[in-house]
Amino acid sequence: MSAELASADLVAAFQHELRLCNVHEDENVLIFTDPRFPHPEYPPAAFAAARALGANAYILTSQGDQTFDDALVRAAWANADMILGMSMLPRGIGSWMYTDTHNAALEAGARVLMVQEPLEVLLRMLPTEDVRRRGLAGAQRIQEAKEIHVVSKAGSDYYLRKDGRPGMYQCGIADTPGRWDHWPSGLVTCAPLRDQGEGKYVIEPGDVLLGLWRHANSRVELTIERGKVTRIEGGPDAYLLQSLLERAGDEGAFHFAHAGWGIDPRADWGHVGMDSESLYGTVLVAIGRNIFTTPAPYSGLGGDNLSEAHCDICCRNTSLYLDGELIVENERFVAQDLG
Incomplete structure (x- = not known):
């Protein structure tokens, strides 16, 4: 199946999840990913779901060796209402959840959701x-x-x-x-x-x-x-x-x-x-x-x-x-x- 069709098939599941996370009209939803993320169909599906709920959706694709100290990444995370982390960056430390950039975004009031498991797991464990x-x-x-x-x-x-x-x-x-x-x-x-x-x-x-x-x-x-x-x-x-x-x-x-x-x-x-x-x-x-x-x-x-x-x-x-x-x-x- 093409990535485009796979993304379209996922939109309803992402809409359901974003509703549970209280995403609503005019919120800023940041979808963070990188070129090595193993599920490239997820970011566009989440983007479409967020737009369907009336949110302002953005996809930020980082370089594959991002250390998470980049000023642009920090600024984007600090100014989002909802962040969907679709990335394993930075490598080796259990991903971005254990970084100062993530902690700062949470302190600023962002809601943050990690999404990186295979589709079968996402749907089975809604x-x-x-x-x-x-x-x-x-x-x-x-x-x-x-x-x-x-x-x-x-x-x-x-x-x-x-x-x-x-x-x-x-x-x-x-x-x-x-x-x-x-x-x-x-x-x-x-x-x-x-x-x-x-x-x-x-x-x-x-x-x-x-x-x-x-x-x-x-x-x-x-x-x-x-x-x-x-x-x-x-x-x-x-x-x-x-x-x-x-x-x-x-x-x-x-x-x-x-x-x-x-x-x-x-x-x-x-x-x-x-x-x-x-x-x-x-x-x-x-x-x-x-x-x-x-x-x-x-x-x-x-x-x-x-x-x-x-x-x-x-x-x-x-x-x-x-x-x-x-x-x-x-x-x-x-x-x-x-x-």
């Missing part, structure tokens, strides 16, 4: 009120907590302190000023304190090393001391993970970025991506960069890690406690108000 409800309830609970404890039969047993750090959730809707979200997604998470974590984290074959865009094929054991991964042991996947983090060239690459759980039963474990982070009852953590602050409630991490690395890890058959209360046990919500 936002629902159930996912939003689970997300908000979970974010409130994790924000109140001081300690996260993760265990598994495979051998995981580690603690992360998060005193005072905000809770956040993703449900695929950025509908209030200063809110970021990702369509599609469904998860709850928070940033632990940088130097307060201890224990052993075990990744089993079949778990997802999202920073490597693959399911693990071998067992990996991470030793955590004072909030830092001090040893990575195991087979080929351990070597690949170690190499990924070392390439960043900074100590922050080995500190935890965020931790939480997935809340969407429609997620498919066979798809490596937001499905991996969103799958109902799974435990997700990330290592590396986490500077991401928003003025909207339950929408930012408040972290201070400026690493050039960011690697998400998603594990099934794992249990998570908040301040000693069992929240998720082997993909089943024990805290029923959160499931």
